[in-house]
Amino acid sequence: MWMIRAVLDNVFLRKRQSIKPAGQYWPIWFFHIDTGGCGGCGMELQALSYMPYDFHKEGFGFVTTPRAADILLVTGPVTHTMSPILEAVWEAMPKDQPSDFEEEEIRKPQFNFKGIITVGECAINGGIFSENYAVIGGLEGKVPIDITIRGCPPTPIDILNGLRTLFERK
Amino acid sequence: MNAVSLIRNAEPTQTPWRFRFDETRWCTLIHVLEKDPLLLMGLWCDGQDIHAVFLDEGQPIVATLALENGRYPALSPVREVASFDERIICDLYGVEVMGALDDRPLLDHNMWQVSMPMGRRLQFNENHKGLPHFYPSDQFFQGAELLEGWGPATGNMDPPFHVSVALRCGYILRAESQMGYTHRGLALRWCHSSIKEACRLSARVSAGVSVAHQVAFCMAVENAYGICVASDISLIRVALLELERIIHHLYKLAILAHLMGADLIAHRCMSLREDILEAQIPITGSRLLVDVCLPGTVTLSNVCRIGELCYKLYINIYEKIISLENTWRVYPGLMTRLMSLGSISREEVVQFGVEGPVARASGKEEDQRKMMPSYAGLWRYSSVQRQGTGNDRSLVLFNEVTESLRMLGMLADPLNTSSVIKDMGYWGEKGEGIAVVEGPWGPVLYWVQLSQGYVSHVFQRGPEKAIQLLFERSLQNHTMDKIPLLACSLGVNAAAFDL
Numbered sequence: 108m109w110m111i112r113a114v115l116d117n118v119f120l121r122k123r124q125s126i127k128p129a130g131q132y133w134p135i136w137f138f139h140i141d142t143g144g145c146g147g148c149g150m151e152l153q154a155l156s157y158m159p160y161d162f163h164k165e166g167f168g169f170v171t172t173p174r175a176a177d178i179l180l181v182t183g184p185v186t187h188t189m190s191p192i193l194e195a196v197w198e199a200m201p202k203d204q205p206s207d208f209e210e211e212e213i214r215k216p217q218f219n220f221k222g223i224i225t226v227g228e229c230a231i232n233g234g235i236f237s238e239n240y241a242v243i244g245g246l247e248g249k250v251p252i253d254i255t256i257r258g259c260p261p262t263p264i265d266i267l268n269g270l271r272t273l274f275e276r277k
Numbered sequence: 278m279n280a281v282s283l284i285r286n287a288e289p290t291q292t293p294w295r296f297r298f299d300e301t302r303w304c305t306l307i308h309v310l311e312k313d314p315l316l317l318m319g320l321w322c323d324g325q326d327i328h329a330v331f332l333d334e335g336q337p338i339v340a341t342l343a344l345e346n347g348r349y350p351a352l353s354p355v356r357e358v359a360s361f362d363e364r365i366i367c368d369l370y371g372v373e374v375m376g377a378l379d380d381r382p383l384l385d386h387n388m389w390q391v392s393m394p395m396g397r398r399l400q401f402n403e404n405h406k407g408l409p410h411f412y413p414s415d416q417f418f419q420g421a422e423l424l425e426g427w428g429p430a431t432g433n434m435d436p437p438f439h440v441s442v443a444l445r446c447g448y449i450l451r452a453e454s455q456m457g458y459t460h461r462g463l464a465l466r467w468c469h470s471s472i473k474e475a476c477r478l479s480a481r482v483s484a485g486v487s488v489a490h491q492v493a494f495c496m497a498v499e500n501a502y503g504i505c506v507a508s509d510i511s512l513i514r515v516a517l518l519e520l521e522r523i524i525h526h527l528y529k530l531a532i533l534a535h536l537m538g539a540d541l542i543a544h545r546c547m548s549l550r551e552d553i554l555e556a557q558i559p560i561t562g563s564r565l566l567v568d569v570c571l572p573g574t575v576t577l578s579n580v581c582r583i584g585e586l587c588y589k590l591y592i593n594i595y596e597k598i599i600s601l602e603n604t605w606r607v608y609p610g611l612m613t614r615l616m617s618l619g620s621i622s623r624e625e626v627v628q629f630g631v632e633g634p635v636a637r638a639s640g641k642e643e644d645q646r647k648m649m650p651s652y653a654g655l656w657r658y659s660s661v662q663r664q665g666t667g668n669d670r671s672l673v674l675f676n677e678v679t680e681s682l683r684m685l686g687m688l689a690d691p692l693n694t695s696s697v698i699k700d701m702g703y704w705g706e707k708g709e710g711i712a713v714v715e716g717p718w719g720p721v722l723y724w725v726q727l728s729q730g731y732v733s734h735v736f737q738r739g740p741e742k743a744i745q746l747l748f749e750r751s752l753q754n755h756t757m758d759k760i761p762l763l764a765c766s767l768g769v770n771a772a773a774f775d776l
């Protein structure tokens with residue numbers, strides 16, 4: 108038994124990567140945070156995980172902890188109460204590139220950055236929920252955004268098309 | 278004297294459903310409400326007065342009390358659910374409640390730029406640093422071995438809220454939720470907005486129940502200005518309300534199935550939902566039915582084909598829903614496991630003032646649709662179950678979907694001749710109106726005060742407050758991993774709660 112295990116370990120664990128490579132052969136993991144919206148954008152994101160959309164086959168997936176996420180998906184206008192939580196989630200996400208990356212040959216170069224995608228008008232510029240005593244507004248102009256997907260809410264197809272552009276990035 | 282006659286015999290106002298109280302009468306009302314089961318829908322403030330709205334046989338009736346030195350006697354000792362409104366009023370206006378059950382802030386966690394933003398004197402805050410704190414109630418820790426928290430950033434797709442739980446032997450002893458993460462200041466945004474703008478805001482209170490909010494808002498405005506809408510508009514609104522109910526219930530059933538590990542069913546629910554959305558977009562112009570109504574009218578992109586849509590959905594979807602429900606019933610272990618999820622008795626439902634499918638699953642047959650004239654001849658019955666378990670709630674949702682489809686089938690003919698509907702414009706100097714419709718999770722109420730085509734005040738109340746209270750209670754004796762399941766099964770909705 109120990110022999111089999113040693114062989115398996117040798118084959119599979121020797122090259123175990125310190126970060127999960129992403130791209131066409133590996134899923135890109137998203138962590139979703141609603142920062143104070145009506146929930147419509149979240150519903151359209153949710154629809155992506157089910158038929159007839161092929162979210163997972165496209166190479167995407169959702170995670171329930173920011174520590175395992177590559178990309179932060181933000182929906183809704185940022186409220187003052189959610190703002191520090193958004194910050195904490197961002198801090199909890201892994202850094203762009205670990206410096207101790209050893210196994211150079213298994214890195215998939217298509218995708219290796221930590222990023223933010225804003226989904227829906229609210230997350231971009233506050234949409235109908237402009238700045239007031241409780242709302243900061245959208246993230247546009249406040250933090251670097253990698254992709255913006257417009258709409259109130261954007262359709263699942265719009266979101267999918269927006270996410271696909273991730274593969275075009277180096 | 279019962280509570281209704283006490284209210285109706287108070288000083289009349291310009292509206293036939295609102296009555297002015299003095300403090301003595303208000304205190305008598307509180308006393309009478311100890312024994313009288315009259316349903317309290319909500320409590321709001323307009324800066325000068327405090328208003329309590331009740332539902333008497335489905336009809337709203339309002340008691341108004343002028344604030345004396347910025348204070349009023351609390352209703353929460355006799356209606357626990359009023360506690361949420363009292364705390365919100367205190368957060369927004371700084372109005373003091375005498376004898377309240379709970380005086381902790383509910384929405385304002387010292388994070389807003391301004392405290393008491395709707396009060397007489399604004400108080401600007403220093404920029405708060407760090408995460409919002411949770412302040413538990415005094416009894417929260419009693420008997421607890423461990424404290425845990427869930428939310429607001431869970432990675433799921435729902436609007437955020439936080440639940441703190443006190444655990445003993447791995448089971449939840451007590452749960453308290455912290456709200457306010459999605460508070461967008463809607464009450465203030467509604468003030469002095471144009472009627473169209475206010476309607477757009479109503480459409481975005483909470484996705485999934487958008488039509489219910491739009492229709493209730495429009496009906497309240499029409500009620501304020503005495504507008505009687507054409508019968509075909511009323512019927513189109515009924516079609517939209519039922520369409521939303523179908524789409525909403527299928528979504529909830531899909532999420533519930535997914536959380537229970539029944540992904541096959543989850544996919545079938547979502548796939549059916551997508552078929553419906555696909556069919557309705559060319560006619561309504563909006564996937565989630567946002568911005569489909571305005572006071573006096575409806576604003577569909579192709580209103581002439583609404584009858585055709587109703588017919589198509591009834592013919593194509595009805596049988597599929599029946600077959601889906603059958604699969605749900607025989608799916609290994611699904612119903613059995615749901616039977617142990619959040620069992621809620623009829624007494625609890627009455628105690629917390631819960632309405633809608635959650636109440637109907639516990640044997641309380643109340644449905645606002647039977648009171649609405651536009652449903653005459655369409656509404657037959659509401660599905661009722663007895664045990665109030667997660668399984669009962671799912672079966673009620675299925676039954677409501679089939680009933681809604683049947684109603685769409687009946688609407689196909691009368692709506693086939695719909696002409697192009699024009700925007701009626703608005704008139705009237707001042708007005709005050711109120712309306713209630715049955716949304717997917719229960720009654721949605723709007724009260725509006727209007728002046729010269731603008732909105733002076735809006736108060737909105739749905740089933741969320743009562744459901745949140747019930748959610749906290751029914752978490753007891755469950756494990757932490759059941760939190761999202763129970764939230765889904767009960768229809769917890771932070772966006773509609775926080776406003």
Ligand code: SF4
Nearest residue numbers: 144147227228229259
């Ligand atoms: S963009 Fe529209 S759908 Fe999305 S959260 Fe904002 S209001 Fe809701």
